[in-house]
Amino acid sequence: MAAIDYLREHGLSARVRGERIIISPRSSVTEPIRQFIKLHRLELLAELAANDGETRRAAWDVSIPGYGKRRMIGEPCTHAEALEHVRGIWPGAAIE
Secondary structure, three states: OOHHHHHHHOOOEEEEEOOEEEEEOHHHOOHHHHHHHHHOHHHHHHHHHHHOOOOOEEEEEEEEOOOEEEEEEEEEEOHHHHHHHHHHHOOOOEEO
């Protein structure tokens, strides 16, 4: 499991500001989570950098040839992840 996914499972989000990792909501950070962040700091930084600010959304509009537009709703994912999932089901589909 990716380090960022561990935080999301605990209802937390992360972003980078300079060399620091900002976790929100701060009030939900327990001591075990604080230790996890310290142990996985470099992994978190790498994952956040790889995401490169790309937005994760729970809903994406999908154009499916022959079916028109639909809305895909599920776990938050990036545009690339949503497109990969949709094209696994409908090869010619596009994400808007």
